[in-house]
Amino acid sequence: MQCFDKATMKQDSDAVNIPACFISSHEGFLGSIKNFIEDFVVTELDVSGEQVNAVAATQTADCASSYKNSDTRAECENDSLVSQDTDCGVDLALHSPESFDLALILGRSVNEELEQFVLTLRDEKPTKQELSLGSFADKHHRANVHRAVRQRFPFLMTVTIQPEIRVREDPDYRELLQLVTEDEAGDFFRFIDAKVQGSSYTFGPDDNKEHRTAVHHFLSRRFGKLVETKSFNDQGTTAISVRLRERGRPKKRSAEERKEEDVYTAFTLRKENLETLEAISYMAAALGILPSDFTYAGIKDKRAITYQSMVVKKVSPQRLHEKIAEFKKRGMGVSQIRSVSEPLRLGQLQGNHFDLVVRDLRPHGTVGTHSSAADTHARLAALVKEAVENVKARGFVNYYGPQRFGSGHSVQSDRVGLALLKEDMVSAVHLFFTPEEGDDPQSYAKRHFLQTNNAKESLALMPLSKARERLMLRALNRYGTGPDGCAQAWLNLPHSMRIFYPHAYCSRVWNEAAAHRLATLGHSVRRGDLVCMQEGQNKQEDTGETSLAQIHVVTDQEEQEGIYSLGQVLLPMPGNNVKYPENTMGTWYRERLARDGLDNCRFRVNSLKLNLPGCYRPLLASPRSLHCQLQRATSGEGAGEVTGERKQDRDSLALTLNFDLDSSCYATICLREIMKCDA
Structure with a gap:
């Protein structure tokens, strides 16, 4: 060593x-x-160990004949796309209600017009003003424009005069706003628009019976066919709960439209000098869908040529084929297009093949x-x-590797993660927006935000390709730049993006632990080390760490007999559900976390819905x-x-x-x- x-x-x-x-x-x-x-x-290796760009040509040929026949989809399913259950807390990139990037869906100029239109609606008087968002020949694109606008701006209603979409203020929203807070009105309208069967929404505590009666009457009059309401008492406070009726789906959604929601198309993506999420944003905009409609097994390097499997929802193989030339202009290639029955999961791969x-x-x-x-x-x-x-x-x-900590030179992602674990939301936002040296557009926009605290102006300066930064700035513009506004800005990122930063901090600690373990205890397995007792270990999504394997603490006798090899030694990732080594390494972990002010950390950030149970990673x-x-x-x-x-x-x-x-x-x-x- x-x-x-x-x-x-x-x-x-x-x-x-x-x-x-x-x-x-x-x-x-x-x-x-x-x-x-x-x-x-x-090149990604699927769950069977095959390179994803080396699938037999016959499979592609067989699937090509099924584009117009949905009954044959099962014949084209790839065995490598079998769903797997996983246990550690990284979820799919499901976007929060405010994470729709209308600049990508509508185009920058139309989105700016929409933002300006919204500002004109902020006075107290109702208005019948309308704004045209343009014409959209593709019905899938129209559907996503409707959904994204209503989720982003719940006080607007969208109307289609085919193929044009127009927006205007929703009078029902303004009426509800006289009875509840702005946040409650917005969240309720998003709940209504999402129409997730079996879901419910609860307004804040309200001990005024007359006021509750007025809310009940309004909801029954305007949404009685969709929802049912009731007041309930919980620990001395009363609130109104709203539940979707069993048959609450709007009648305009035909059986054919519901069937389209269940269409999944798999493909192999080849990209050059693009981040995975950046590539997804381009494809989503071209297809008129949301980035969250794409699923993938893992994130790939930006500075490389990469091949990886993806599955897109609500897009047929035929439609995807029609966009191949457009994707190519962006440095992306799409091949091996085929129908499948389900999305991909993070971690649903065996590994990666490298040619360097x-x-x-x-x-x-x-x-x-x-x-x-x-x-x-x-x-x-x-x-x-x-x-x-x-x-x-x-x-x-x-x-x-360095990818785990972000590519920035000024501030590494682990420092942002440490601030989040300490629940210092303002510092975390400022670290997130620390610019690089130079005057590239992204750094210029970040520098402008830190100097002026003006999120709106910074958003206008931020490049469209910087999805995370733009999502944060939109929320900061809406909620302010104080502690609560910064917390809302972090919540505006999808869970898989938010948890990246605390994971980066824990990864830094793991790296330091590995070096300390080798420097102080050497190459031999020592008493108190943790080892894995079984070969076929379960692994956490997207990380490869052992999470459910049988963890064993090495005894004195086992050390003396040399029963285990260094390759079986595991080191824990910090979290709230891990065992630490029972030797000097256990002490090292406690002292290391205390040095960063995390000696009493529960590795949960409830305000951001983050939970880090921790897991185990092989030393070698x-x-x-x-x-x-x-x-x-x-x-x-x-x-x-x-x-x-x-x-x-x-x-x-x-x-x-x-x-x-x-x-x-x-x-x-x-x-x-x-x-x-x-x-």
Whole structure:
């Protein structure tokens, strides 16, 4: 094992949360990666271990004949899309009511007109003003415009004069607003619009019987066919509860329309230099649906070519085929389109296959001035062989990679997560909006918000592709920038986005724990370590950590007899439902959390509906099917470098690596162990 001071590592802020501690003692070498987009290719492995871009062509051909025959959908289902139950608290990206991005659905100019129209409705007098949102030939697009506008602005009503959609103030909303608070009126109208069978809505406590009677009368008069109401007493306070009637669906929703809601189309997405969520936003806008209608097994790198499985709801294979050319203009390719019966789940994959190229190879330290190119190449070949053999045999420390902490240089996501765990919502928002150096549009908008506290102006400056930032700014504009407004801004993000930040903090602690464990207790399994007793362990969604495996505490006798190997050792992710090691590592965890003010943390943020039960992650990981090849760089390489700091010598060597990793294991960390530096 080697543990180096960070000063010996390449100073890269992406690696600030990755301790410089290795499992093998080989020398390694220097090089650069991601010089070209083709240098980093990630291909998802489905639950059967097959690469998702290598499905048999016959399957696609068979499915092509089923586009117009829904009865044949079952014949085209991919076995890799079988639903799996999971246990740790990351849910699908189901959007909260205010997370609809109307700028994507309507277009920026129309959305700005709508925002301006809304401002004119804020005075106390009713108005019959209308605004046209334009014409929408596609009925699916029209349906989503209706849904998104009503959920975003519940005080508006939408009317279709085919194919045009117009909006105006809803008089029922203004009448209800005379009886209840603005938040209650908005939430009630969203509840009515969603029409989730079996759901209910409860107004705030109301001990005034006359006032309750007035609310009952209004609801019965305006919505009596849809809902039924009752007053109930709970611990001394009385409130009105509203429940959808069993047959509360509007009659205009035909059986055919309900059937369309259950259409699922699977496909393989190829993207270049795009975040997964960014790609989904583009596709949703083009298809006239919401981003939450897409499901996927995992998030993939931005700075790479990636292939991953996706399933989209309410879109037929035929419609998806029609958009292929439009997607291509955005750097996305869609293939292997087929009907399936259900969505994907996060974590519903076996892992990822990587095809990497490391360029401009050179030894650590200086090369003698009298060394010939042949000598240097021979030395590099020996260094590469030793490094690859070591990692094949011993694996690598299973650190979370830099992607886990976000790509920003100024503020890492783990610091935002720490502020959320301490329930300091204002600090968390300010950290979230800390800009990068430079004057790119995103940083300029963030800087403007921090300097002026003006969310509306910052929203106008924020690029449309920055979905998270725009969702936050909309809520801050509506609710204010105080503690309550900042809490609402975080609630405006989908749960899977909100919980990313506390998870990033816990990942940082895990990385530090792994380095401390190796530095202080070495390579042997020690008394008090936690080990997994079974091979087929259940794993948390999207993380690969053991969550339900039988956890065993190593005894003195087991340590002396060497029953367990280092590869079986688990370290816990901090949470409210984990066992900590019963040796010095347990003390380390307690002291580490106390240092950040989390000694009494329950790892729950009730105001944001966040719960972190914690789970267990193997200390080591190993690549499978690892192959490498050294080759001389051609004269054309290096001329078009995108990220490299050095010009590539015509005589330099390049290393090609191909391997598989389990889900939640990072290729950059495996490569770091091989090279003994940050590539």
